Amino acid sequence: MAARVLPQGKLPAPLLGALLGEGAPLPDEVRLGPRVGEDACAIQVPAGVLVAATDPITLTGAGVGAHAVWINANDVAVMGVRPRWFLAVLLLPPGTREVDVRAVFAETRAALARVGASLVGGHTEVTAAVTQTVVVGQMLGIREDGRFVPTGGLRPGDGVLQVGPAALEGASVLAAEAPLEDAGLSPALLREARAGLEHPGISIVEPALLAAELGARALHDPTEGGLATGLAELADASGLALRVDPARVHWFGPASEICRVLGADPWGVLASGCLLAGFAPERLEPAERELAAAGFEARRIAVAEPGAGVCTRAGEPLAVFSRDEVARILGAGPGL
Numbered sequence: 001m002a003a004r005v006l007p008q009g010k011l012p013a014p015l016l017g018a019l020l021g022e023g024a025p026l027p028d029e030v031r032l033g034p035r036v037g038e039d040a041c042a043i044q045v046p047a048g049v050l051v052a053a054t055d056p057i058t059l060t061g062a063g064v065g066a067h068a069v070w071i072n073a074n075d076v077a078v079m080g081v082r083p084r085w086f087l088a089v090l091l092l093p094p095g096t097r098e099v100d101v102r103a104v105f106a107e108t109r110a111a112l113a114r115v116g117a118s119l120v121g122g123h124t125e126v127t128a129a130v131t132q133t134v135v136v137g138q139m140l141g142i143r144e145d146g147r148f149v150p151t152g153g154l155r156p157g158d159g160v161l162q163v164g165p166a167a168l169e170g171a172s173v174l175a176a177e178a179p180l181e182d183a184g185l186s187p188a189l190l191r192e193a194r195a196g197l198e199h200p201g202i203s204i205v206e207p208a209l210l211a212a213e214l215g216a217r218a219l220h221d222p223t224e225g226g227l228a229t230g231l232a233e234l235a236d237a238s239g240l241a242l243r244v245d246p247a248r249v250h251w252f253g254p255a256s257e258i259c260r261v262l263g264a265d266p267w268g269v270l271a272s273g274c275l276l277a278g279f280a281p282e283r284l285e286p287a288e289r290e291l292a293a294a295g296f297e298a299r300r301i302a303v304a305e306p307g308a309g310v311c312t313r314a315g316e317p318l319a320v321f322s323r324d325e326v327a328r329i330l331g332a333g334p335g336l
Contacts, residue, residue: 009323010224013037013236037151037237039075039221048144051081055223056136062176063197065090065108068137070203071223071272073115077205078219078275080149080212081141083115088122089136096126096133104133115205152237153218159284160218160234160242160302163207163275163291165200166227167255170269170326172196174258177330183261193254202273207296211277214287218278222271224324229268231302231310231318234276241307244318248301262329268321278304 006012011019017036026033031049032042040053053075057067065088073083090104101124112119117139154160174180175193196202208219218238222230227249235242251266252273259266277298279287284300291298302310310318 007323009327012322032148032150035152035237037220037233039078039151042079042148044146045142048142049081049146049148050140050142051076051079051148052138052140054136054138056134058134063107064133064135065104066111067197068135069108069111069115069117069139070201072137072139073117074202074204074208074221074272076139076141077208078149078151078221080147080209080216080219081143082209083117083139083141083205085120085140086112086117087120087138090122090124091130091134091136092124092126093130093132094126094128100133104135115203149212149216149219150237151218151220151234152239154234154238154240154278154304155217155280156240156304156306157281158217158278158304159281159300160304161211161277161279161284161288161291161298162248162250162301163211163277163296163298164204164273165250165252165255166222166271166274167259167266167269168196168200168252168273169202169223169271170226170264170266170324171252171255171258173270173326174262174264174329175254178262180258180261185257185261189254189257193258196252196254196273200273204273204275207275207291207294208277210291210294210296211275211287214279214290215283216277216279216287218276220276222274222276224270225321226266226268226271226325227274228310228318229321230271230274230276232320234278235304235308235310238278238304239308240304242302242304242310243313244302244310245313248299250297250299259325264325264329265319265321267319268325270324270326
């Protein structure tokens with residue numbers, strides 16, 4: 001087993017879970033430590049609860065500064081905490097021009113302004129260790145009342161809302177990076193897909209914070225491995241099964257066509273821009289209405305029940321993706 005070659009992308013969940021379980025006991029102030037499926041950690045400090053998350057941007061070299069902000073801000077916001085402080089490690093390949101670095105900093109600051117956070121530190125380096133610009137971001141936030149929302153908070157009977165379209169990020173990256181010029185797709189569709197990272201955008205900060213205030217028991221930000229993996233992580237972290245209604249899933253408009261021509265499954269492509277929010281049965285409908293009133297389309301797509309795994313209403317297991325479909329199609333390394 002030790003000689004097994006690992007696939008590109010996230011570490012397999014069983015391996016990661018085993019590795020995380022091998023460490024020494026965490027200190028008492030760590031209220032939520034590293035677990036498969038959890039988006040961030042939570043640490044008790046005198047001012048409240050400090051939430052911190054980290055994620056790299058490695059799959060695309062375009063817009064990496066803004067990507068790093070959005071992805072990490074989402075991971076803090078799905079804990080019910082507003083992102084406030086951002087650090088970034090910026091690794092640049094040899095041959096990078098000063099104008100390129102200035103562009104990364106400009107897009108980073110613009111994205112930070114949109115989520116209400118500030119750049120407070122990090123590291124920059126030109127290195128032959130990378131062949132394209134890589135950003136590793138870290139986002140922190142604090143909640144003075146000490147409350148936070150985990151991924152693994154579902155209970156049997158809870159409903160799961162999908163807020164925002166699925167496969168948005170994947171379709172946008174594929175439209176920008178994959179060879180689609182002769183695929184027969186309309187220029188308008190490709191323009192819509194490429195613009196999707198900003199319009200409607202992959203930030204879920206505001207709907208996540210609102211869902212937390214509306215009483216969400218569990219919040220999750222599907223990313224690498226797509227909506228299918230996000231649902232599996234939500235189920236696994238909660239120690240329950242999820243029964244999903246595929247007919248109710250909201251897909252980003254261009255995603256189906258782009259995935260079709262490239263031979264990708266939309267269930268398994270990068271899914272930032274989509275929020276999964278679990279609510280007790282009596283809170284589900286009011287939350288759906290409140291989110292819609294605030295301009296965030298919400299759809300009930302799943303229900304939690306005893307057991308494990310994710311299946312459809314008909315009882316068929318949902319596809320499992322050991323590697324994100326975007327990484328597979330592009331033949332690249334691990335996802336965003």
